[in-house]
Amino acid sequence: xxxxxxxxxxxxxxxxxxxxxxxxxxxxxxxxxxxxxxxxxxxxxxxxxxxxxxxxxxxxxxxxxxxxxxxxxxxxxxxxxxxxxxxxxxxxxxxxxxxxxxxxxxxxxxxxxxxx
Amino acid sequence: xxxxxxxxxxxxxxxxxxxxxxxxxxxxxxxxxxxxxxxxxxxxxxxxxxxxxxxxxxxxxxxxxxxxxxxxxxxxxxxxxxxxxxxxxxxxxxxxxxxxxxxxxxxxxxx
Numbered sequence: 001x002x003x004x005x006x007x008x009x010x011x012x013x014x015x016x017x018x019x020x021x022x023x024x025x026x027x028x029x030x031x032x033x034x035x036x037x038x039x040x041x042x043x044x045x046x047x048x049x050x051x052x053x054x055x056x057x058x059x060x061x062x063x064x065x066x067x068x069x070x071x072x073x074x075x076x077x078x079x080x081x082x083x084x085x086x087x088x089x090x091x092x093x094x095x096x097x098x099x100x101x102x103x104x105x106x107x108x109x110x111x112x113x114x115x116x
Numbered sequence: 117x118x119x120x121x122x123x124x125x126x127x128x129x130x131x132x133x134x135x136x137x138x139x140x141x142x143x144x145x146x147x148x149x150x151x152x153x154x155x156x157x158x159x160x161x162x163x164x165x166x167x168x169x170x171x172x173x174x175x176x177x178x179x180x181x182x183x184x185x186x187x188x189x190x191x192x193x194x195x196x197x198x199x200x201x202x203x204x205x206x207x208x209x210x211x212x213x214x215x216x217x218x219x220x221x222x223x224x225x226x227x
Contacts, residue, residue: 004159006159041219043205043220044217049213093160095160103148103167103209105215107152107161110159
């Protein structure tokens with residue numbers, strides 16, 4: 001149980017285009033989902049916290065107009081990288097927290113984005 | 117600020133060798149500490165955790181003890197197997213929302 005999927009697993013796009021990444025909790029409902037970004041040989045950095053039915057909370061330094069997050073249902077959150085540029089190339093990981101389990105996060109396998 | 121430092125890899129061990137991956141932390145309060153493991157092509161999975169000083173987390177032969185005096189949470193296993201090859205992340209959390217991760221340590225176990 002407690003499986004989180006991400007789609008796509010990797011994507012290559014041209015500079016200036018937008019890319020949407022989906023994060024789904026497959027066998028549980030997640031009132032809270034999290035989006036992380038990981039650069040090579042660096043740790044995961046929390047980008048934003050997404051609560052179902054409300055606006056996401058972004059970490060300091062993360063551009064909310066650049067990284068649009070939508071948590072429209074209890075099993076789906078999406079991250080859209082708008083007008084992507086090569087510096088947005090990275091590994092994006094989502095996690096989902098079941099209700100009532102404060103310190104539990106189930107992670108997706110990640111999405112590798114390459115912007116040319 | 118809050119942060120985690122873990123030993124850089126990659127680490128290569130022979131099967132049945134002893135494993136230690138060092139992790140130290142800096143935190144403004146009393147965090148919970150975690151080790152996550154990421155197998156190739158999969159998401160991070162919780163391996164073990166400890167929520168207060170002197171607690172020992174253990175799972176699948178791995179263990180780590182929350183040492184407040186040395187601000188450490190080193191991961192150990194007495195006899196590694198090929199199937200333990202993965203990337204290991206140390207992490208801390210104060211609130212359950214914000215997790216601070218180390219950079220990850222890649223472990224390869226050779227037969």
